[in-house]
Structure formats: C-alpha cells, structure tokens
Amino acid sequence: MSTSSRGGGRPSPAAISAVGLRKSYGDKTVLDGIDLHIPAGSVFALLGPNGAGKTTAVKILSTLITADGGQAQVAGHDIAAAPDGVRAAIGVTGQFSAVDGLITGEENMLLMADLHHLPAREGRRVTAELLERFGLADAARKPAQSYSGGMKRRLDIAMTLVGDPRIIFLDEPTTGLDPRSRHTMWQIIRELVTGGVTVFLTTQYLEEADELADRIAVLDGGRIAAEGTADELKRLVPGGHVRLRFLDPAAYRSAAAALREATRNDAELALRIPSDGSQRELRSLLDWLDSAGVEADELTVHTPDLDDVFFALTGSTDQPDRPNQPNQPNQSKGTAR
Structure with missing residues (x-):
C-alpha cells in the first residue's frame, strides 16, 4: 500500500x-x-x-x-x-x-510508442524495458491472442x-x-x-x-x-466488538461483574464488549485487565469489513465480489497478558 x-x-x-x-x-x-x-x-x-x-x-x-x-x-x-x-x-x-490480439505483444507496444510520437529507437527501448518489467519478454513475439x-x-x-x-x-x-x-x-x-x-x-x-x-x-x-x-x-458501521474468553470461572465472573456493558456467554465463559477495534480502546481494555489482576485466555477483535460498509452505505443488493475469501468479519486473535 x-x-x-x-x-x-x-x-x-x-x-x-x-x-x-x-x-x-x-x-x-x-x-x-x-x-x-x-x-x-x-x-x-x-x-x-x-x-x-x-x-x-x-x-x-x-x-x-x-x-x-x-x-x-x-x-x-x-x-x-x-x-x-x-x-x-x-x-x-x-x-x-x-x-490487439492479431499482432504480437511487442507490436502492440511499438504501435503505442508511435501513437505517442516517440522516435523509433526510443520506442524500441521503452518497449523492451516495459516488456521485461511486466514479465512479458519471453512472449513478446507471440500473437497477443495467445x-x-x-x-x-x-x-x-x-x-x-x-x-x-x-x-x-x-x-x-x-x-x-x-x-x-x-x-x-x-x-x-x-x-x-x-x-x-x-x-x-x-x-x-x-x-x-x-x-x-x-x-x-x-x-x-x-x-x-x-x-x-x-x-x-x-468504523462507520456498528457491530465491532472484542471477545474475551476465560478458562477460569472465577476470572470470568470478576470480569463480567466489572465490565457491565459486556454481553455474557456463561456456557463459553466469554464476554463480548462493544469496540471500534482502535488501538486506544484495546490498550484501555488491556490496562484494565492488568490493573484488576484478571487474565483472559483469549482476546479476539472483530471489526466490520468493507462488505459491511458497502451494504450499509449503498443499501445495495448488488453483491460486490470477494472471490477468494469467505465473507466474514476481520479478526485478529491473541492472548491477553
């Protein structure tokens, strides 16, 4: 980027x-x-x-x-x-x-050089450099349709x-x-x-x-x-949260009592806390856990992704493409200390 x-x-x-x-x-x-x-x-x-x-x-x-x-x-x-x-x-x-698929890659490039009024020698130099840069030198003299x-x-x-x-x-x-x-x-x-x-x-x-x-x-x-x-x-889209999971029931109860805005899942000993996922909010939460002497065994950040933004802002049913990843929230996982 x-x-x-x-x-x-x-x-x-x-x-x-x-x-x-x-x-x-x-x-x-x-x-x-x-x-x-x-x-x-x-x-x-x-x-x-x-x-x-x-x-x-x-x-x-x-x-x-x-x-x-x-x-x-x-x-x-x-x-x-x-x-x-x-x-x-x-x-x-x-x-x-x-x-143009009927001519070679090199000929396509040279034609473009002519359109830009480059001198013949300069056109050949630029063509060779760009074909090499884009990994096309070996195919330069093959028809582009191939x-x-x-x-x-x-x-x-x-x-x-x-x-x-x-x-x-x-x-x-x-x-x-x-x-x-x-x-x-x-x-x-x-x-x-x-x-x-x-x-x-x-x-x-x-x-x-x-x-x-x-x-x-x-x-x-x-x-x-x-x-x-x-x-x-x-961050414009609601739904971001931090999930804390505990192995120690006593630690879970202590955290749940203090973090009153959290949504409880007693079966999984997990708390879901609304958050925009920003560094400031995460630092504040980790500082609180340290000061309270409470250790979460797993901390997961869930943030809305651009799919959520797209649908929230456009109200569109025209599905945008994310062809190679499942449509799920962005997540980062680690252990809180």
Missing part, C-alpha cells in the same frame, strides 16, 4: 481535484455533484454497485466525455479548458483490454505506461482475472505508486480496495456516500 500521502510534513499536492461534477443521460442522473481531492502519489479507490457512476467519473476525468456541470483539474490542467494537457499526463486502462487473461492485462498496463503518465485510471483492472493474476496486478500497482504515479482505481472487489487504496470513496445514487481510509470507513 502506498504511504506517500500519509505521515507528517506537508500534504501532497492534488493530482486530481473536482467540485460538483454532474452528468445525466436523459432523465437519469448518473453523477449528482461529486467532489474529489486525490493527492499525488497515492491510490484512490472508487467503490459502488453496478450503475453507480464509477466508469462515468473516469470518462469525465480522462476527457473521454464532458460533464454537464462542475469543475475538475487533472495533473494541474482543467479538463474542459485544457483537455490536451490532461491527456498528455494520464493513462487509462478499462475493464476491457485495448490489446496470451492468458493476466498476461493481456499486464500488456494493457504496459501499453498505458509507454507515454510515462503521471496519473493512471484503472477501471476495474482485475475483472475476470484468476487469483494469482489478481495478486500480480496488485503488486504492479504498488510498484507504480512507489515510482510516484497516482492511481485512480474503480473496483467492485472490496478486498482489492482494502489492500491497495490510501483512501476510498463509496459512490451510490450518483453521490459519494462516504470517503476515508479503509479503517475509517469500517
């Missing part, structure tokens, strides 16, 4: 900023006045159910379509007044690959990088990829951000946003329902 937008010192300059962006198609409002401020060198994830307006936001910010209202700057350029400046600074990779889904997506991003963009829009970049390819793509995104690139990511994979994003916005009904870090968003 990128750390460039965190910590002390001056805040990073905005790579993308928008105020009041609006877009309608006929009588359907797709974006209803959204505001964005995305620091340079960070990963920003836009979550939302199908039809929430995620792709529309990407198309407006990348100058593929015009907004009906509002203002936005991308890489310091106004999207309406200086679209050429925006296009020169960005790269866009959509849900569906722009790779590539796996993960290879095509890596080639797609490599093509996007030919112009050395400062900002990359990734619109659902791992849709349809197998777990190994998805994790490879995550590593590529992390490396891009480490190199100073800003990534604007749209996704329905909640695990993806949790893994990668510095900040996440949840888009619903054309409006941003909430924005923050993954941990901040999780």
Whole structure:
C-alpha cells in the first residue's frame, strides 16, 4: 500500500481535484455533484454497485466525455479548458483490454510508442524495458491472442505506461482475472505508486480496495456516500466488538461483574464488549485487565469489513465480489497478558 500521502510534513499536492461534477443521460442522473481531492502519489479507490457512476467519473476525468456541470483539474490542467494537457499526463486502462490480439505483444507496444510520437529507437527501448518489467519478454513475439487473461492485462498496463503518465485510471483492472493474476496486478500497482504515479482505481472487489487504496470513496445514487481510509470507513458501521474468553470461572465472573456493558456467554465463559477495534480502546481494555489482576485466555477483535460498509452505505443488493475469501468479519486473535 502506498504511504506517500500519509505521515507528517506537508500534504501532497492534488493530482486530481473536482467540485460538483454532474452528468445525466436523459432523465437519469448518473453523477449528482461529486467532489474529489486525490493527492499525488497515492491510490484512490472508487467503490459502488453496478450503475453507480464509477466508469462515468473516469470518462469525465480522462476527457473521454464532458460533464454537464462542475469543475475538475487533472495533473494541474482543467479538463474542459485544457483537455490536451490532461491527456498528455494520464493513462487509462478499462475493464476491457485495448490489446490487439492479431499482432504480437511487442507490436502492440511499438504501435503505442508511435501513437505517442516517440522516435523509433526510443520506442524500441521503452518497449523492451516495459516488456521485461511486466514479465512479458519471453512472449513478446507471440500473437497477443495467445496470451492468458493476466498476461493481456499486464500488456494493457504496459501499453498505458509507454507515454510515462503521471496519473493512471484503472477501471476495474482485475475483472475476470484468476487469483494469482489478481495478486500480480496488485503488486504492479504498488510498484507504480512507489515510482510516484497516482492511481485512480474503480473496483467492485472490496478486498482489492482494502489492500491497495490510501483512501476510498463509496459512490451510490450518483453521490459519494462516504470517503476515508479503509479503517475509517469500517468504523462507520456498528457491530465491532472484542471477545474475551476465560478458562477460569472465577476470572470470568470478576470480569463480567466489572465490565457491565459486556454481553455474557456463561456456557463459553466469554464476554463480548462493544469496540471500534482502535488501538486506544484495546490498550484501555488491556490496562484494565492488568490493573484488576484478571487474565483472559483469549482476546479476539472483530471489526466490520468493507462488505459491511458497502451494504450499509449503498443499501445495495448488488453483491460486490470477494472471490477468494469467505465473507466474514476481520479478526485478529491473541492472548491477553
């Protein structure tokens, strides 16, 4: 995960900023006045159910379509007044690959270099470097239609990088990829951000946003329902708690008598204490256990995950994807001392 937008010192300059962006198609409002401020060198994830307006936001910010209202700057350029400046600074990779399957991976790259008006020698150099970087050098002269889904997506991003963009829009970049390819793509995104690139990511994979994003916005009904870090968003949803389990009945009774807000489970000698899972609350609880001379044999933190946030904020029945993990609360387990 990128750390460039965190910590002390001056805040990073905005790579993308928008105020009041609006877009309608006929009588359907797709974006209803959204505001964005995305620091340079960070990963920003836009979550939302199908039809929430995620792709529309990407198309407006990348100058593929015009907004009906509002203002936005991308890489310091106004999207309406200086679209050429925006296009020169960005790269866009959509849900569906722009790779031409009838030509080789190398030829796809060289074609992109031509489109960016790179001299022939420079185009060959950049092509060779990027194919090597993305693990495609051995397949460079094979037709792209023979590539796996993960290879095509890596080639797609490599093509996007030919112009050395400062900002990359990734619109659902791992849709349809197998777990190994998805994790490879995550590593590529992390490396891009480490190199100073800003990534604007749209996704329905909640695990993806949790893994990668510095900040996440949840888009619903054309409006941003909430924005923050993954941990901040999780704390918006009730249900977090700490579970203490005891082997000694006397210790259990002492703790239950003192922690009156706890829910008891006498059969399991367990207490459930409401908590947001923050370090401050956990330290307070552990300090109390120490001062009272009470030892819990097991302490488990249960916090809402982004699934819970998604459903609470959108009220959507459109199931987001977490393909490789069971849908369960985040848990960390340890022994209290």
